[in-house]
Amino acid sequence: MFDDAAISTSIGAALRNIPVPALPFNAIVNKMHAPAPPSAPRRVGYVRGAVAAAAVLGILAGAYPAKSIAVIQSLEARYRAALQALGGTAPPPAPHALVKSLQAQRVTLAQARSGVSFTLVAPAGLPGDVTGSRTELIGTGVYVNATHVWRKDGNAVTFTYTRSGGRSFDLLADKYDPRNGLPGKYMFEAKDAGPDGRPVLVRHEHFAWRNGDQIMSAIAGDGITAAEIRKVEQAMNGVPLRLRDLHAPQSGSQSKVYLVP
C-alpha cells in the first residue's frame, strides 16, 4: 500500500540521494548584504490584519467600554500569533498611553472630511440590503522599526455597515502613502491554537484601491463577499492597487496598525 508513511519515506530517500554542491557561503553573504531590487518595496506594507481586529474591537468596545484595553491586548496577541506563524515579526505592543490616545469618534461624513489629511471619498455601490451605517474617525499608530519607537499617526476613517441577517462589514479609508509598499493580497486571522499548540489561521481576501490620495481597503468575509467589494470599488471609480502575494509583512522600516480603543 502506497500510504502517507511510504510517500514520506520515499520522498525523503529520493531527496537525500541528490548530490549537493559545496556551501557558497561568500555568495550568500554577498546576497545578504546586497540592496533589494528596486521593484521590491523596502518598506513594510500596512499591517492590515489589524484592520479586521480594529473593526471587531470597535464594536466590542462600544458594548463593553471598561474591557476595551483587555480586548485590545487579546486581539493584539492573536494578531501577533498570526504574524509569527507566518514567519513575520509583529511590532512590540503599543504603549497604553498611545492606545488610550487613539480615540475612535463617531462622526458625520462632513466631520470625517475635516478630520483627515486626505480628500475623503465616501463609499458607493454598497450592497442593496444595507440597513445602517456608522462613520468613525479613528486614530492610528505607527511603529518605526528603524528607531523602535511607536508614535501617533494621522486619522483614518472607518465606514461600518449593517445589513440583513445581522451581518456587518467595514471599509477603511486612509491616506495613501506609496512609501508603505504594496498592501497584502490576503489577511490572516489567528484563531485559538489547535491541538498541536499552533494558532489556526483563517485567510481572508483583501482588496485595496485608490481615489486620489485616499486608499480604501476591505476584507472579504461573512459580512461582504469579494464580488460585492469589487462593485464598491467600481462604483467609486477606484484604481485597484497591485497587491503583494506574500502574506507576511516584509522586513522594513515601518509598520502601521490601527487601534480603536
Place this chain on the structure above:
Amino acid sequence: MPLSLDEALIRNAANGGGGLERLLAQVWPEAYRISLAILRDRGLAEDAAQDACAALARSLPQLKTPAAFPAWCYRLIVNHALSIARRRPVTVALDAGADCKVSFERADALDLYDALGALPIAQRAALLLHYYAGLNSAEIAAATSLPASTVRFHLMLARRALRKALGESNVHYMHNEEIASNVR
C-alpha cells in the same frame, strides 16, 4: 521534519555570534535539494537556495522562537523556489537534459524523483512541504498563499499522480473527509 537543529546554534547565529556559517552549512543541503526538486534545474536551484539562505540570514535576528525555525526555513526555501519559477518558467530544451538529471543509486528513488518532476509545480511544492518538511495544510497554505482547501486538493491530486506513475495497484480515491483527516 528532516531539518533538526540545535537551538543554541540558531540563537548563536541569530545574535551574530559567528554560528551563521555552521547554521547555513546545515540548511544549505535542504535548500538545494528542495529547490532542485521543485525547479528541476541545477542552476536555478542553486540561485533559489542562495536567495533563501541569504533571506534566512537577514531575517534570523527577528525569529523569536528557535523551535519555529524548521517550518519557517522550509517556507523561505519553497517561496524562493516558487518565486524563481514564476519569474522564469522552467523549460527544458531538447538537448539540455543533463542539467536536470540526477543520478540515484536506487531505481525506485529515480522513479519517484521523475514522478515528482511530472507534477505541476504547485502540487510538487505542496507535496514536498507536506511529506518531506512535515508541514500541515494550514502551514502550507500560509507558506504558498493558497487556500488550505486548495492545498488539500493539490495533495490529493499529487498522491494520485504518484500512485499512478509508480504503478501502485491498490489505488483508492479519497473523499474530502478522508483528506481532511489525513492532512490536518
